[in-house]
Amino acid sequence: MTLYLLRRLFLLAFVLLALSLLAFSLAYMFPGDILQNLTGLRYIAPEQVAVLTTEYRLDQGYLAQYVAYLQRILSGNWGLSFASQQPLLQEIGVLLPATLELAAYALLISFFAGIPLGIIAAVKPEGTLSKIISALAITGYSIPVFWWALLLIMLFSLGLGWLPTAGRIGVLYEVKHISGFMLVDILLSDSAHRNDALLNALRHMLLPTLVLATYPTTVMVRFTKDSMLDVWEQSYIKTARAKGLNRLQVLYRHGLRNALLPVIRQIGLQFSTLITLAMITEVIFSWPGIGRWLIDSIYQRNYPAIQAGLLVISTLVISVNMLTEILHRLFNPLARKR
Amino acid sequence: MARFRLLADEHQARSPLRQLWREFARQHSAVAGLCLFSAFFVLAIVAPLLTPHGPYLQNDNLLLLPPSWSELGLVQYPFGTDDLGRDMFSRFLVGARYTFGIAVITVLGALLAGLLLGTLAGMSKGVKSSIFNHILDLALTIPSLLLAIIIVAVLGPGLLNTIWAIMLALLPQFVHGVRNAIAEQLNQDYVIAYRLDGANNLQVFSRIILPNIWERLTVTATMALSTAILDIAALGFLGLGAQAPTAEWGAIIADSLDLIYVAPIGVALPGLLIFMAVLSVNLVGDGLRTAMKKRREN
Numbered sequence: 001m002t003l004y005l006l007r008r009l010f011l012l013a014f015v016l017l018a019l020s021l022l023a024f025s026l027a028y029m030f031p032g033d034i035l036q037n038l039t040g041l042r043y044i045a046p047e048q049v050a051v052l053t054t055e056y057r058l059d060q061g062y063l064a065q066y067v068a069y070l071q072r073i074l075s076g077n078w079g080l081s082f083a084s085q086q087p088l089l090q091e092i093g094v095l096l097p098a099t100l101e102l103a104a105y106a107l108l109i110s111f112f113a114g115i116p117l118g119i120i121a122a123v124k125p126e127g128t129l130s131k132i133i134s135a136l137a138i139t140g141y142s143i144p145v146f147w148w149a150l151l152l153i154m155l156f157s158l159g160l161g162w163l164p165t166a167g168r169i170g171v172l173y174e175v176k177h178i179s180g181f182m183l184v185d186i187l188l189s190d191s192a193h194r195n196d197a198l199l200n201a202l203r204h205m206l207l208p209t210l211v212l213a214t215y216p217t218t219v220m221v222r223f224t225k226d227s228m229l230d231v232w233e234q235s236y237i238k239t240a241r242a243k244g245l246n247r248l249q250v251l252y253r254h255g256l257r258n259a260l261l262p263v264i265r266q267i268g269l270q271f272s273t274l275i276t277l278a279m280i281t282e283v284i285f286s287w288p289g290i291g292r293w294l295i296d297s298i299y300q301r302n303y304p305a306i307q308a309g310l311l312v313i314s315t316l317v318i319s320v321n322m323l324t325e326i327l328h329r330l331f332n333p334l335a336r337k338r
Numbered sequence: 339m340a341r342f343r344l345l346a347d348e349h350q351a352r353s354p355l356r357q358l359w360r361e362f363a364r365q366h367s368a369v370a371g372l373c374l375f376s377a378f379f380v381l382a383i384v385a386p387l388l389t390p391h392g393p394y395l396q397n398d399n400l401l402l403l404p405p406s407w408s409e410l411g412l413v414q415y416p417f418g419t420d421d422l423g424r425d426m427f428s429r430f431l432v433g434a435r436y437t438f439g440i441a442v443i444t445v446l447g448a449l450l451a452g453l454l455l456g457t458l459a460g461m462s463k464g465v466k467s468s469i470f471n472h473i474l475d476l477a478l479t480i481p482s483l484l485l486a487i488i489i490v491a492v493l494g495p496g497l498l499n500t501i502w503a504i505m506l507a508l509l510p511q512f513v514h515g516v517r518n519a520i521a522e523q524l525n526q527d528y529v530i531a532y533r534l535d536g537a538n539n540l541q542v543f544s545r546i547i548l549p550n551i552w553e554r555l556t557v558t559a560t561m562a563l564s565t566a567i568l569d570i571a572a573l574g575f576l577g578l579g580a581q582a583p584t585a586e587w588g589a590i591i592a593d594s595l596d597l598i599y600v601a602p603i604g605v606a607l608p609g610l611l612i613f614m615a616v617l618s619v620n621l622v623g624d625g626l627r628t629a630m631k632k633r634r635e636n
Binding site: 031294303313 | 479482483490491564572576588598612620624
């Protein structure tokens with residue numbers, strides 16, 4: 001296990017190194033001046049050019065430039081955004097929690113809705129209930145996320161007027177940025193209107209979370225069902241049944257534990273799709289997260305922001321991938337032995 | 339007269355492909371998906387012949403014509419016209435070429451490249467394949483939309499540029515799939531037997547490995563195809579892929595979004611078409627998977 005962890009860590013370091021190399025080379029590949037792309041300064045005074053060139057080691061070879069880039073990344077100096085001329089790391093620090101919050105709630109919903117539904121569908125695979133669940137799952141799996149979001153907005157926000165269309169919270173409420181997670185921040189604040197704010201934030205959150213949760217939920221349903229059906233045919237299930245355990249006991253003690261293993265792995269594999277979907281959802285619901293910021297950045301040709309976004313999002317996806325793989329190992333003695 | 343039965347079961351004497359089709363045809367949903375899929379495929383090829391009007395022809399006299407079932411509509415324009423007087427129906431038909439047709443081409447490209455790279459990785463051993471895998475892992479972690487954003491930033495927006503992004507994003511799963519399937523095949527006894535007969539790498543690959551992995555590749559390809567359609571449409575919708583006049587379904591939705599109250603059909607129908615296209619692909623893919631599983635059980 002220790003050796004395995006070390007190997008994973010080594011792999012992580014290697015992938016992150018390759019990622020930083022890619023991000024660095026993007027500064028050269030993007031159109032425009034290399035110094036502007038690296039610093040994020042829109043206007044560089046002529047007398048500043050020489051100073052910055054030495055600071056960024058642009059007068060030296062590529063390797064020295066890359067090392068300087070790495071040092072800057074590690075020390076937290078990520079350059080400025082073209083659009084706002086604010087430090088990028090600070091902007092990302094505000095935006096990333098919003099995306100994480102959305103993705104986390106969507107994943108939670110997919111757990112609590114998808115896994116039970118998948119189990120129900122696997123109990124009687126030829127039954128009507130199972131067919132309905134499968135039909136719903138394949139529908140949710142096929143629906144284009146932006147269209148689905150537009151449909152829900154048309155129905156619930158514009159048609160019925162129940163829910164707001166955009167944003168994280170009404171403009172009337174002012175919530176101090178502590179953790180970046182809106183619900184946590186509201187609970188931490190000591191305002192008199194805390195409950196109102198909480199309700200308002202939840203109303204804003206409902207539609208984007210539902211839209212984003214659609215895809216992971218259907219993936220969960222499909223995978224839980226498939227792996228449940230696989231496990232159900234194993235001989236240890238028959239043994240357990242023969243020993244006199246009832247259905248529920250077999251399901252919980254032997255079925256579920258084995259069937260959920262591939263599902264854990266699937267979370268890691270689907271995480272990058274989830275982030276793509278979160279970016280689109282954010283654009284439609286004007287959710288102030290990193291996805292909308294990145295898509296705005298491409299409209300504004302904000303190259304330093306794209307570079308930083310690549311680093312942050314890919315690191316996030318890699319870490320989640322690694323984490324689920326290690327968890328899969330931890331929970332699965334068979335894989336641990338090898 | 340005595341009747342001889344050389345084989346125990348008639349069904350097992352059929353070719354694997356026949357058996358697969360038999361199992362596939364038993365599932366109604368899969369057959370319905372296949373019909374829909376074929377319809378989209380044919381539409382993508384012959385769409386320009388079917389359009390009643392030019393999809394880019396602007397008619398100043400007929401701006402924002404309602405659909406033909408409303409009283410103000412014209413029967414020549416079944417779904418009305420958009421704000422530039424272009425026939426919606428023709429645009430929807432031609433859209434199949436962009437969203438569906440280009441997705442098919444993208445997946446085929448990724449499949450061929452994946453087959454090549456996966457074979458190289460699967461047949462090679464040691465450090466070379468390990469380094470290769472790690473580079474693939476990196477590619478797998480960059481979300482497809484982010485990859486598209488980067489490629490658009492470097493090359494500029496456009497359908498062709500986003501196709502590269504989507505192809506790159508699809509590539510790793512093909513390479514992984516091919517590599518794992520080949521590694522599995524190379525361990526089989528019949529491969530060793532064939533090698534002892536004097537077969538070289540190329541013969542092992544073309545005679546044994548390829549026939550044994552193509553089914554799995556088809557299933558991967560259907561999954562990739564549904565991703566590709568959704569990605570092309572999403573990028574068109576965001577304005578990064580197909581650009582404004584192009585009749586790509588996602589771009590049409592983005593175009594008609596500001597007129598959603600006046601002409602909701604411009605948002606509703608292209609979305610429905612994307613959904614149907616993806617659904618047909620998924621139904622076929624699911625049907626294939628189930629059929630393969632059942633055939634193996636028999």
